[in-house]
Every structure is written in structure tokens, then in C-alpha cells.
Ligand SMILES: CC(C)[C@H](C(=O)O)[C@@H](O)C(=O)O
């Protein structure tokens with residue numbers, strides 16, 4: 001069990017620190033943790049947000065526990081040197097094509113969302129976002145047209161195998177949940193989406209028990225506000241998934257509790273909280289580590305098949321919350337280590 | 348004053364009918380109304396959702412009052428024959444590059460949104476969406492790659508002049524409102540967005556009074572849920588605008604009241620309710636015509652400079668609402684003609 005720990009920037013080191021304490025407490029046999037530099041921290045040390053050495057550590061590991069990257073002071077750099085590029089680089093280099101973002105409202109925390117409590121409490125959905133293709137990784141550039149105008153351009157595309165594997169991921173996830181899958185696209189305008197829709201329909205033949213629906217992305221953004229409780233699993237492309245998964249997180253309200261997994265074929269995966277590096281509170285012991293601790297639980301489940309241990313961690317977090325141990329983001333006053341201690345106490 | 352009335356499908360004819368009654372009641376001199384076929388209705392009559400004859404009527408007019416298009420029974424057609432193509436065709440053929448979508452919560456109707464009333468009541472924003480470029484109108488297609496895989500592709504791009512004119516539209520709108528403009532892009536991933544951002548910053552030099560901010564689209568989708576009251580004017584590209592403007596409408600809740608304008612350079616524009624053709628209630632006299640009536644008011648203001656008349660209509664709608672005249676979409680029971688009558692009575 002070799003786990004790469006990439007803490008990154010801002011509050012990254014603090015929150016991964018607590019998650020590591022939780023994993024270590026489980027007393028798993030053959031546990032090995034290896035640290036690596038990513039993001040702004042890596043740029044400052046090595047001149048690149050994703051150094052070759054970090055990639056080597058990632059490739060030698062069975063899973064990655066990731067903190068956060070992002071550093072306003074480096075926003076002036078050329079795009080390929082900015083901290084966020086570490087995320088894109090890891091996704092592409094390691095074939096992390098399936099991003100799973102569960103969103104549900106935690107009992108007792110309905111007060112944190114902007115949605116009415118009766119709407120919010122129905123939320124229990126999973127967004128399955130494709131991470132390796134779409135307009136993110138197509139050719140792109142700036143050019144000067146013949147008439148002298150500058151133009152920025154990006155190629156959007158999906159090939160059938162790229163859609164097929166994420167569709168399978170979506171259907172499989174639906175099979176373990178409510179057996180409803182909503183595929184989101186913009187097939188009334190985009191050929192990329194038309195192919196997406198055709199392939200999702202082909203793949204659906206393998207999952208006769210799953211009820212498949214299709215929704216345009218503009219309508220999906222509306223329905224996530226109007227009635228988010230209607231969704232079970234949502235499968236969508238990289239760009240639409242970026243937007244909708246963040247929207248869904250905010251519908252839940254308590255972003256400090258939301259975990260995510262980015263999976264490759266097989267059992268390898270990268271696990272990270274969905275919140276960012278929060279430079280404003282970094283180094284102050286104020287960050288809520290629960291989302292990272294819950295990401296570690298996802299890691300034990302998906303990459304190591306340790307369902308019981310994953311549930312133990314999730315229950316411990318729930319127990320700490322029930323006891324009133326809450327970070328500032330949840331309206332409480334518990335600090336990073338205090339929250340870690342509380343979770344450890346409930347393990 | 349030559350106004351083209353394109354009623355379209357579903358409830359389109361009913362809602363435009365009431366808006367026409369309202370306009371006629373104003374007794375404007377030299378008013379001329381010309382009808383034209385669009386959408387599924389046009390396809391059924393002429394084999395095309397946007398016949399040449401309709402385009403000719405549009406070109407001969409000073410403004411277009413548009414109902415709605417969309418017809419599930421025609422969804423099996425090739426994309427270029429589907430009803431929605433009428434909308435895309437009109438935008439492109441007539442150079443309707445600036446889509447204005449105001450969203451605010453009407454007094455007394457805070458109960459209709461899924462957002463908490465205290466969050467919703469702060470909403471008073473305008474989305475300025477580019478309508479003539481982006482991945483909507485780039486080259487696109489299906490191809491078979493060398494290795495035999497099918498691929499769908501769409502070219503996303505913006506040239507500097509396309510960004511410049513919509514940026515000016517955004518800044519000008521901000522000058523008439525709260526002097527805050529938020530430009531939404533995905534410049535951390537897209538070259539199209541990087542050019543967008545660069546040009547918006549250039550244009551901002553002409554509007555020193557406007558406070559310009561930039562936001563990534565995923566964050567914008569979050570902020571529209573968390574705290575929509577922070578926005579005054581939002582300017583964004585065609586694709587992101589499609590998603591965010593629909594999300595913003597749903598934050599308001601009362602979609603049956605939301606109007607929109609799609610403007611060309613000069614005074615020409617197309618005005619339409621943001622709701623769709625609602626085939627389920629079509630022909631039953633149940634549709635709420637208020638959004639179309641308010642679209643007619645926008646038309647008088649933007650295309651004909653008739654500010655006083657626009658305000659008269661808007662006040663009449665507000666008065667009818669205050670009196671309790673509400674369509675089924677607002678939790679009331681007033682029918683299409685009854686609502687039209689009530690607005691007319693208050694003119
Ligand atoms: C940092 C950025 C490139 C990234 C993305 O757009 O994928 C982020 O928003 C995310 O969702 O993980």
C-alpha cells in the first residue's frame with residue numbers, strides 16, 4: 001500500500017496532515033507514505049508545478065492523496081507554469097479519466113446552503129465527470145488571422161472510446177446507487193455532444209436496469225437549482241462537469257466536507273477535497289480537514305477495496321460533526337488539529 | 348415602426364397574441380405588424396424551421412417579437428431541420444450578437460425560487476451573453492480517425508473584434524446600472540478565454556468608472572447559488588452564457604416573467620420570453636404571457652427608444668401582479684387572455 005501524499009499549496013499541508021494521521025491510526029499493514037511537491041510549492045522549489053520527480057513518485061504509488069494547489073502570487077506566470085497545471089498534468093499523465101464527485105447534504109447542516117432546507121435535504125447525487133478529453137486537452141492556440149485580427153482557439157472533441165469508458169463508469173456507479181443515470185450534453189448545438197449521446201445510448205444496452213435520461217447542459221444548470229433531488233448519477237464531459245459539479249457542491253453548502261476521486265482504469269486513483277488552497281487562512285490552523293479525511297476514505301474504498309475501513313472513517317467524521325465539532329466554514333470554531341483529534345477519537 | 352411577429356410553436360402564438368394586444372393598445376403611430384413562420388410550425392408548412400421568406404420579413408422589419416420554438420415530435424430530424432435552428436439562424440443571419448437577460452426577483456414572488464428568500468431577494472443582475480461566435484458557430488463535424496474510431500469535434504474560438512463589441516455592450520450596460528461588470532471565462536484552461544480576458548481588459552480602459560472583475564465559469568456557477576446578489580452585470584461568451592443565464596433565471600424562480608433581448612449593432616433586435624414552447628399546455632389558454640409582454644416592453648425601449656411606453660407596460664404588469672393576477676406558473680390560476688386583459692386594464 002504505497003500512497004503518494006501531494007500536499008500542495010495554501011492549506012494543503014495542514015489538511016493532508018490530518019488525513020495522514022487518520023490513515024496511520026488505522027494500523028494498516030504495509031502502509032508506505034511518500035511525499036511529493038506539486039503546484040506553486042513545486043514551482044518555487046523546482047521551477048515547475050509538476051516536476052518529473054513528482055510524476056515518478058505518482059507512478060510508483062497505488063494512489064495519491066492530494067491537498068490543494070493555487071497561489072495568487074504565481075498567476076502572472078505563463079499558463080503552463082501556473083499551479084493548477086499540476087492538476088491537469090496529473091490527470092492526463094496518469095490517465096485519471098473518471099472524476100467522481102458525490103454531493104449530499106449532511107444531516108443537521110441544511111442551514112449552510114443558499115437553497116431552501118426542503119429542497120437541499122433531497123440532494124444525494126454523484127457527478128461522474130470525464131477528465132481526460134474535451135476542449136481541455138485538444139489543440140489550442142493564439143493566431144493572427146489573414147486580416148490581422150488576433151484569435152484564440154481551442155478544439156473540442158470526443159472519440160467514441162473516450163465516451164464509452166466514462167459512460168461505463170457512469171452506469172456502474174448508477175448500479176451501486178439508485179439506478180438512474182442522467183447524461184448531460186449540448187447535442188442540439190455540438191457534434192461532440194451528438195457523438196457523446198450516441199455512444200451513451202449504445203453503452204446503455206449493457207445496463208438494462210439503469211434508467212437513462214438525457215439533458216441539455218443549460219437545462220441541467222436550471223434543474224440543479226430547481227430540484228436537485230431529482231438526480232441520482234449525472235455523467236458528463238470535462239467542461240460541463242467542471243461547471244455542474246461546482247454548482248452542485250455549492251447547492252450542498254458545506255464545501256469543507258466534500259471529497260472527490262479521480263480514477264484511472266484499474267484501481268489507481270487521486271483523491272482530493274473539492275475546496276481550494278484558501279491562501280487567506282493558510283498556516284493558521286483554521287482549515288477544516290474533514291473533506292480531505294473523507295477523500296482518504298474514498299481512497300481506501302476505491303483503490304484498496306477497504307470498504308470497512310472507509311466506513312469507519314466516514315462514521316468517525318459524522319460522529320465528530322454530531323458532537324458539534326465544526327470548522328469555521330461550517331459556522332463552528334474548531335481548528336484543524338482539533339478536528340483531526342475529534343475524528344481520531346471516534347475511529 | 349415595422350415589427351415582425353414570429354409566434355413559433357407550442358404556447359408561442361398564445362403569448363405573442365397577448366403581447367400584440369398590449370402594443371396595439373398603446374396607439375403608437377405608424378405601427379405595422381407582420382407575421383412570419385418559424386420553428387416546428389415553419390418546418391411543417393415549408394419544410395424548414397427558418398424559411399427564406401421569414402428571413403426576408405425579419406430583414407424588412409425594425410424589430411422582431413418572438414414567441415418560442417420547440418416541438419418534441421420533430422426531435423428525430425437532422426439537426427439543421429430541428430425547430431431550435433430557427434433561433435440560431437436568426438441570431439447569425441441578423442447579426443444579433445448581444446443577448447441581454449435581466450434577472451431579478453419580483454416583490455411578493457420570493458416564494459417561487461428554490462433559494463432562501465433572503466438570498467433570492469438580493470438578485471438584480473443582467474447577463475450579457477455573446478450570441479454570434481464561440482463553439483456554437485465554429486466548424487464542426489463527425490469524422491473517423493485513422494485507427495477507425497468515430498470522433499465528434501467542434502471548434503471553439505473568438506476573434507478580438509467579436510470580444511470587443513460584446514465587451515462594449517457589457518460595459519455600456521454596467522454604466523446604466525450599478526457600474527460593476529464581472530467577465531466570466533475559463534482562462535486557466537482555454538486560449539479562447541485568454542484572448543477574451545485580454546480584450547475585455549483593453550476595452551475596460553474606455554470605462555474607468557466601471558469596476559471590472561474576472562471569474563472562472565465554475566466559480567461563477569457556484570457564486571450564482573451562494574450569493575447571486577453580488578452580481579450587477581455579467582458578460583460572457585455564448586456557451587458559458589447559455590448555461591449561466593439559465594441558471595440565473597431559475598434562481599429567480601418565476602421564469603414566466605423573464606424577458607430577453609438579442610441585439611444587433613444599431614437598434615435592431617429580437618425580443619423573446621426566456622421560457623420555451625411548453626407543448627404540454629399549448630392551445631389550452633393556460634400560458635402566462637407576462638414574459639412576452641415584458642419582452643415587448645424591452646423592444647420599445649431598445650429598438651424604438653420609447654422609454655416611457657416601456658415603463659407603462661412594465662408598470663401595468665407589476666400592477667396586475669400586485670392585484671393577484673397570476674398564471675399557473677406563479678401559483679395562481681389566471682389564464683392567458685385573463686392576464687392579458689388585466690395588463691391592458693392597467694395600461
Ligand atoms: C484548476 C482547474 C484547471 C480545474 C478544472 O477546470 O478542471 C478545477 O476547476 C477543477 O475542477 O478541478
Ligand SMILES: CC(C)[C@H](C(=O)O)[C@@H](O)C(=O)O
Pocket residue numbers: 188189218431434435589
Ligand atoms: C435552443 C438552443 C440552441 C439555445 C442556445 O443554446 O442558445 C437556447 O438554449 C437558448 O439559450 O436560447
